[in-house]
Amino acid sequence: MREAxxxxxxxxxxxSAPTCASQxxxxxxxxxxxxxxxxxLAVSEGRAGLTVAATALAGAxxxxxxxxxxxxxxxxxxxxxxxxxxxxxxLVVAVAPTLAVVLAARVLLGVAIAGFxxxxxSVGVHVTGRAALVSTTVALGTSTATIIGVPVSSVLxxxxxxxxxxxxxxxxxxxxxxxxxxLLPPVPAQxxxxxxxxxxxxxxxxxxxxxxxxxxxxxxxxTAYPYIRVAIEAIDASVVSVLLLAWGLxxxxxxLAGGALSRWLRWAATAGPVIMACALxxxxxxxxxxxxxxxxxxxxxxxxxxxxxxxxxxSAIEPRRVxxxxxxxxxxxxxxxxxGAVVGGLLVDHQGPSAAMLLGxxxxxxxxxxxxxxxxxxxxx
Numbered sequence: 409m410r411e412a413x414x415x416x417x418x419x420x421x422x423x424s425a426p427t428c429a430s431q432x433x434x435x436x437x438x439x440x441x442x443x444x445x446x447x448x449l450a451v452s453e454g455r456a457g458l459t460v461a462a463t464a465l466a467g468a469x470x471x472x473x474x475x476x477x478x479x480x481x482x483x484x485x486x487x488x489x490x491x492x493x494x495x496x497x498x499l500v501v502a503v504a505p506t507l508a509v510v511l512a513a514r515v516l517l518g519v520a521i522a523g524f525x526x527x528x529x530s531v532g533v534h535v536t537g538r539a540a541l542v543s544t545t546v547a548l549g550t551s552t553a554t555i556i557g558v559p560v561s562s563v564l565x566x567x568x569x570x571x572x573x574x575x576x577x578x579x580x581x582x583x584x585x586x587x588x589x590x591l592l593p594p595v596p597a598q599x600x601x602x603x604x605x606x607x608x609x610x611x612x613x614x615x616x617x618x619x620x621x622x623x624x625x626x627x628x629x630x631t632a633y634p635y636i637r638v639a640i641e642a643i644d645a646s647v648v649s650v651l652l653l654a655w656g657l658x659x660x661x662x663x664l665a666g667g668a669l670s671r672w673l674r675w676a677a678t679a680g681p682v683i684m685a686c687a688l689x690x691x692x693x694x695x696x697x698x699x700x701x702x703x704x705x706x707x708x709x710x711x712x713x714x715x716x717x718x719x720x721x722x723s724a725i726e727p728r729r730v731x732x733x734x735x736x737x738x739x740x741x742x743x744x745x746x747x748g749a750v751v752g753g754l755l756v757d758h759q760g761p762s763a764a765m766l767l768g769x770x771x772x773x774x775x776x777x778x779x780x781x782x783x784x785x786x787x788x789x
Contacts, residue, residue, distance in 0.1 A: 434498055434577045435463050435521055437561045439634060441570035448570065449507045460634070461749060462511045466518025467742035471735045474523045476603045483531045483595040484588075487524060491585040494520040495578050502574040522742060526735040531595045563649075609732040614782060615725045616736075621778035622718045623740040625681045628772035629711045630748030631755075632688055632764050639761035640704070644697045651704045658708025665709065666716030673724060677717040677779040683710030685772035692765030710772075715741075724784050 438445060438459040446456035478486055493516055500513035564573050609615060632639070636655065640648050662680070669676035683706055690703035718737055726733035752764040 434494060434517055434574075434581070435460070437573060437577060441561055441565035441573055444565050444570040445510075449504075449510065451507050455507060457634075457749070457753075458507075459510055459514045461746050462514040463518040463521065464742045464746035464749075466515040467522035468518075468739050468746065470519045470522035471526050471738035471742060472606060472732075474519075474526055475731050475735060476606060479603075483527050484592050485594075487527060487531065487592070488585060488589055490520040490523045491581055491588065493517075494524075495581050495585070498574045498578040498581065502571045502578070518742070522738050525738045525741075526731060528734075531592070605729050606732045606735070609726055609729050609736065612726060614785075615722060615733060617778075618721060618725060618782055619736045619740050621775050621782070622714075622722075622737055623744050624771050624778065625684075625714050625718070625775035626741045626744030627748045627751075628681065628688070628768040628770075628775060629684060629714070630745045631752040631771065632691075632707075632748075632761075632768035633711075634749045635752055635756050635761050635764050636704075638756060639691055639765060640700065642761055643695060643700050647697060647701070651701060654701065655704050655708040658705040659712035662709040662712030663716055666713035669713075670717065670720050673717065673720055674779065674782070674784045676713065677721050677784075678776050680710050680713030680717055681772040681776040681779065683707075683713070685710075685769045685776065688765045688769035688772065692762040692769065721779075721784060724786060727786050 438456065442456055445459075446452060449456065497513045497517040497520065500516075501510050504510045504513060561573050564576065568576075637648055637652065640651050662683075666676060666680065669679070687703045687706035687710055690699055691707065694700055694703065719734060722733040722737045723730050751767070755763040755767060
């Protein structure tokens with residue numbers, strides 16, 4: 409893996425974190441401003457929640473196809489264009505008169521996020537030659553976005569309005585684009601990128617099974633995560649803001665742990681779902697605030713190990729076809745976000761938040777068994 413993923417250029421790649429943070433922050437902003445958005449657009453909160461599902465659906469369709477559409481394009485130009493698309497999306501949402509316009513704009517954001525994630529690892533490794541560093545940095549940006557996207561956007565939405573929040577994230581994305589433009593050199597596409605590469609990757613049975621396991625790990629989280637506020641309020645409403653922040657801070661620790669443990673990749677990939685499953689069991693069964701706090705922090709740690717370790721996992725399995733391998737990982741995440749939120753919502757409506765937490769725990773345990781069962785070996789050329 410190291411030889412296949414190493415470039416002669418080994419400078420650091422600090423542009424990864426702010427660009428990922430701005431995009432993923434935009435993806436989850438609706439969860440923080442949902443009541444105001446629904447009221448302003450004259451729709452139910454359930455319908456307004458489709459703004460997250462629309463983004464995930466577009467991402468799921470984009471990730472496995474974008475390299476085929478742009479097989480030879482300079483990846484620097486592609487990444488800058490995707491950031492521009494995200495800015496347009498957020499600006500349109502900020503002025504949208506109807507839910508239909510918001511959903512159309514959020515589809516654009518899904519394209520931007522999935523495309524960016526599909527190329528970020530291979531571009532970062534080309535520049536730095538350090539896969540674990542790049543994956544950890546990208547995931548740190550995601551955790552920062554988690555902290556910003558829900559609790560901070562919720563507070564800002566109450567103060568300046570939900571539309572202004574999208575203007576703020578547009579400005580942050582523009583700044584991130586400036587950083588990327590200034591620091592990232594031209595990056596050629598991987599040799600053979602496109603339909604042919606994806607076809608070869610899909611023929612790797614071990615990778616395909618692993619992608620199913622990655623879906624399970626992400627599904628376990630997103631069955632529960634959209635309803636974390638509801639679950640916390642059911643136990644102690646006075647600590648909601650503090651524990652949402654604690655989840656994000658636990659996520660920062662999880663990102664760092666995932667990168668630090670990447671030399672033992674099989675077991676690092678297993679550990680994330682194990683920790684997450686234990687946390688969700690605690691959260692789904694406790695009535696004590698102290699246990700609740702421990703569970704929330706552990707949940708943040710466990711899940712946020714998953715993006716780091718799974719990016720490295722698919723890259724280790726297909727070191728010569730990283731773009732396509734990571735594209736499948738991104739697709740698994742986007743489908744999990746969409747389907748997990750729907751299934752979790754049905755459980756919350758009919759059985760309460762504990763049911764969603766316990767389902768997440770069960771699926772997370774299955775994902776852990778899956779990772780432990782699959783050897784991490786590079787595929788032969």
